[in-house]
Amino acid sequence: MALIVQKFGGTSVGNVERIQHVATQVAKAVKAGDQVVVAVSAMSGETNRLTALAKEMQKRPSKREMDVLLTTGEQVTIALLSMALQERDCPAISYTGWQVPITTDNVHSKARIEHIDGEKILQQVADGKVVVVAGFQGIGMDGDITTLGRGGSDTTAVALAAALNADECQIYTDVDGVYTTDPRVVPEAKRLDTVTYDEMLELASLGAKVLQIRSVEFASKYNVPLRVLSSMKEGGGTLITAEDKFKDSDMEKPLISGIAFSRDEAKLMILGVPDKPGMAYQILGPVSDANIEIDMIIQNQGVDGTTDFTFTVGRADMEAALEILQSTASHLGAREVVSDDTIVKISMVGVGMKSHSGIASTMFKTLADNNINIQMIGTTEIKISVVIDEPCLELAVQSLHEAFELDK
Amino acid sequence: MALIVQKFGGTSVGNVERIQHVATQVAKAVKAGDQVVVAVSAMSGETNRLTALAKEMQKRPSKREMDVLLTTGEQVTIALLSMALQERDCPAISYTGWQVPITTDNVHSKARIEHIDGEKILQQVADGKVVVVAGFQGIGMDGDITTLGRGGSDTTAVALAAALNADECQIYTDVDGVYTTDPRVVPEAKRLDTVTYDEMLELASLGAKVLQIRSVEFASKYNVPLRVLSSMKEGGGTLITAEDKFKDSDMEKPLISGIAFSRDEAKLMILGVPDKPGMAYQILGPVSDANIEIDMIIQNQGVDGTTDFTFTVGRADMEAALEILQSTASHLGAREVVSDDTIVKISMVGVGMKSHSGIASTMFKTLADNNINIQMIGTTEIKISVVIDEPCLELAVQSLHEAFELDK
Numbered sequence: 079m080a081l082i083v084q085k086f087g088g089t090s091v092g093n094v095e096r097i098q099h100v101a102t103q104v105a106k107a108v109k110a111g112d113q114v115v116v117a118v119s120a121m122s123g124e125t126n127r128l129t130a131l132a133k134e135m136q137k138r139p140s141k142r143e144m145d146v147l148l149t150t151g152e153q154v155t156i157a158l159l160s161m162a163l164q165e166r167d168c169p170a171i172s173y174t175g176w177q178v179p180i181t182t183d184n185v186h187s188k189a190r191i192e193h194i195d196g197e198k199i200l201q202q203v204a205d206g207k208v209v210v211v212a213g214f215q216g217i218g219m220d221g222d223i224t225t226l227g228r229g230g231s232d233t234t235a236v237a238l239a240a241a242l243n244a245d246e247c248q249i250y251t252d253v254d255g256v257y258t259t260d261p262r263v264v265p266e267a268k269r270l271d272t273v274t275y276d277e278m279l280e281l282a283s284l285g286a287k288v289l290q291i292r293s294v295e296f297a298s299k300y301n302v303p304l305r306v307l308s309s310m311k312e313g314g315g316t317l318i319t320a321e322d323k324f325k326d327s328d329m330e331k332p333l334i335s336g337i338a339f340s341r342d343e344a345k346l347m348i349l350g351v352p353d354k355p356g357m358a359y360q361i362l363g364p365v366s367d368a369n370i371e372i373d374m375i376i377q378n379q380g381v382d383g384t385t386d387f388t389f390t391v392g393r394a395d396m397e398a399a400l401e402i403l404q405s406t407a408s409h410l411g412a413r414e415v416v417s418d419d420t421i422v423k424i425s426m427v428g429v430g431m432k433s434h435s436g437i438a439s440t441m442f443k444t445l446a447d448n449n450i451n452i453q454m455i456g457t458t459e460i461k462i463s464v465v466i467d468e469p470c471l472e473l474a475v476q477s478l479h480e481a482f483e484l485d486k
Numbered sequence: 487m488a489l490i491v492q493k494f495g496g497t498s499v500g501n502v503e504r505i506q507h508v509a510t511q512v513a514k515a516v517k518a519g520d521q522v523v524v525a526v527s528a529m530s531g532e533t534n535r536l537t538a539l540a541k542e543m544q545k546r547p548s549k550r551e552m553d554v555l556l557t558t559g560e561q562v563t564i565a566l567l568s569m570a571l572q573e574r575d576c577p578a579i580s581y582t583g584w585q586v587p588i589t590t591d592n593v594h595s596k597a598r599i600e601h602i603d604g605e606k607i608l609q610q611v612a613d614g615k616v617v618v619v620a621g622f623q624g625i626g627m628d629g630d631i632t633t634l635g636r637g638g639s640d641t642t643a644v645a646l647a648a649a650l651n652a653d654e655c656q657i658y659t660d661v662d663g664v665y666t667t668d669p670r671v672v673p674e675a676k677r678l679d680t681v682t683y684d685e686m687l688e689l690a691s692l693g694a695k696v697l698q699i700r701s702v703e704f705a706s707k708y709n710v711p712l713r714v715l716s717s718m719k720e721g722g723g724t725l726i727t728a729e730d731k732f733k734d735s736d737m738e739k740p741l742i743s744g745i746a747f748s749r750d751e752a753k754l755m756i757l758g759v760p761d762k763p764g765m766a767y768q769i770l771g772p773v774s775d776a777n778i779e780i781d782m783i784i785q786n787q788g789v790d791g792t793t794d795f796t797f798t799v800g801r802a803d804m805e806a807a808l809e810i811l812q813s814t815a816s817h818l819g820a821r822e823v824v825s826d827d828t829i830v831k832i833s834m835v836g837v838g839m840k841s842h843s844g845i846a847s848t849m850f851k852t853l854a855d856n857n858i859n860i861q862m863i864g865t866t867e868i869k870i871s872v873v874i875d876e877p878c879l880e881l882a883v884q885s886l887h888e889a890f891e892l893d894k
Contacts, residue, residue: 094542128562134502135569143572146580147565150558154536157555161543164551172554176584177629221585 085235088122101162120151141186152212175215194241232293240300254308255316333430350413493643496530509570528559549594560620583623590624640701648708662716663724741838758821
């Protein structure tokens with residue numbers, strides 16, 4: 079008998095029929111012998127409806143009152159789902175965030191969970207009940223209602239699983255797992271049976287947005303086995319766990335788990351900067367100060383006592399970054415500033431890289447064979463990223479997917 | 487500087503514009519120097535929408551989960567109204583029932599308030615804030631969310647006023663006060679400036695449903711001055727207080743405060759019952775056991791050793807009561823059972839009756855002068871009720887209204 083935390087997002091509980099479907103699914107797990115705790119989001123559309131009402135009341139709605147307002151969304155879902163479960167002869171009880179309680183800090187609209195008291199839930203579960211918990215919400219130290227920010231229901235589910243020492247945390251979504259890459263670009267993309275927390279973090283941050291990054295970090299920190307599955311389609315989904323589980327048993331584990339890519343990239347170059355200490359800070363400092371996130375950074379030392387800087391930012395931030403950079407350039411006496419928003423970033427992710435060499439060279443060879451020029455390269459322990467021209471994106475991803483036999 | 491509790495019902499906060507109107511009104515009171523605590527209901531229509539959703543989930547929705555579901559209604563309103571107040575430079579903060587906390591017993595869907603801790607509210611008020619409290623809801627001793635039942639927001643407002651020792655509790659509705667009778671029947675009906683708790687209770691229970699009976703009982707018990715006013719129309723409304731306030735000063739206080747009437751009445755007669763002890767119980771017991779509420783009761787002793795019983799019930803219960811009565815009649819050997827659902831009850835209410843005689847005879851004379859036959863008579867300390875034929879209702883109320891000079 080396993081204790082499972084299941085999380086259903088807004089689309090999965092988007093209307094009466096969907097909630098009934100979820101109830102049927104939960105009841106099935108209970109009949110199969112599992113103990114189930116469910117975390118749910120607001121019905122899809124509800125958050126937008128409430129936000130629109132708030133904006134009619136106040137130009138910049140109070141964050142405290144927004145939290146009071148938005149948390150009604152999940153409160154509706156937990157009541158309805160509990161009723162639907164009871165109708166299926168599956169005893170169930172709902173808990174809001176403050177009832178659990180899920181204690182957070184006092185930062186409205188993006189609170190962090192400080193502590194979950196699992197006692198009441200475990201008591202109800204021991205009594206044979208399914209406990210339906212409102213995701214996304216908590217109670218601050220000062221007794222105020224708080225929210226964890228958009229998508230926070232994933233975090234609630236993982237934190238609950240950690241606090242209850244659950245056997246698995248299952249995140250039900252509209253996809254049936256994590257894929258080797260985006261199936262819209264590579265039809266041969268395959269669902270991964272397993273992936274490590276680290277890989278998932280790299281894949282998620284790079285655009286394969288199946289799970290909230292924060293919830294994966296949380297799962298990794300507390301070593302909660304996390305499974306992504308479809309709420310509509312049968313199947314085992316993708317299990318996300320710590321690396322060591324595979325170390326010995328999984329000889330066949332592929333070197334590369336997946337290929338992520340992002341179209342939301344722009345490149346900025348400042349050329350011919352006098353090569354003096356502190357230049358990087360003088361160039362990038364003002365950009366960061368403007369709250370623009372900088373991703374990849376490259377510096378090339380020239381032969382004439384000058385140096386070239388290249389970095390990438392989100393595409394929406396390019397104009398603002400360009401303006402800052404032009405002012406910096408004239409100040410520093412740089413030669414030229416260049417920008418390009420027709421670039422993409424492709425990243426190969428895999429824990430296998432740690433122990434295997436040759437992956438980078440295979441990647442570069444594959445791109446060269448396809449006449450794709452690499453503009454920038456960046457690496458981490460389990461990731462190699464390249465920046466290329468946007469029009470080459472599909473060819474690049476498809477040829478890399480094939481070269482690394484991800485479709486096998 | 488007075489401390490006022492203001493209550494706005496579902497219609498008064500039924501849409502964005504109405505909530506903004508309420509905010510303007512509350513802000514005005516604050517600018518005039520009052521300290522204001524507001525109790526609000528769910529936006530009109532919201533409770534029905536949520537109830538419909540619940541019924542799709544569960545044939546007989548769990549009362550615990552219904553309370554979780556329905557209390558989201560007021561939670562939305564308190565957040566929106568607080569935002570609207572802040573937008574008007576009027577500092578405001580919202581509290582749900584459990585945040586106050588408003589502690590109740592554990593009876594879901596019709597909980598009773600056990601205790602209100604006013605400390606947090608008074609602190610915020612002292613800080614210059616308007617406190618917006620969710621009506622209708624509380625928290626049970628066991629930590630469950632509870633509701634006070636339909637219309638419970640009035641009770642919340644009065645209980646808050648009592649707990650905070652407020653100077654007045656103002657109930658904003660869609661009428662501008664309590665009238666001498668229904669203006670649809672008597673266009674000359676006048677708004678009463680003042681009325682006592684006891685009179686209001688009799689007027690309310692008899693059909694002039696401006697206020698929840700429970701909230702008037704509560705106001706009476708804790709001696710909270712209660713004022714009914716319109717949320718749309720300017721005016722002082724009707725002030726409801728304890729009797730003694732008028733005893734000395736109000737020489738001109740009229741004998742009769744108002745005339746209430748109810749069309750929801752049916753009369754049942756069982757004739758020729760053997761006149762033996764215990765008959766009343768044998769006849770009325772089975773009716774009560776079927777959860778049918780009995781209102782007026784009359785027993786006439788005949789000369790032939792038999793007796794006649796007459797009583798009234800709600801019109802919807804007549805058929806069920808008739809069936810029970812027929813079985814009782816055959817069992818007891820009664821002569822005949824008769825029913826009539828074309829009757830109405832008219833009640834004259836006034837604390838002046840306590841000290842003035844002659845009111846009953848004036849009432850009976852007025853009805854006789856208009857050829858209206860009285861079928862039943864019942865009296866309490868401050869009320870005389872008669873049952874007459876339904877077609878005579880308007881003539882009876884109009885002539886009584888005139889005879890007692892209620893239009894003056």
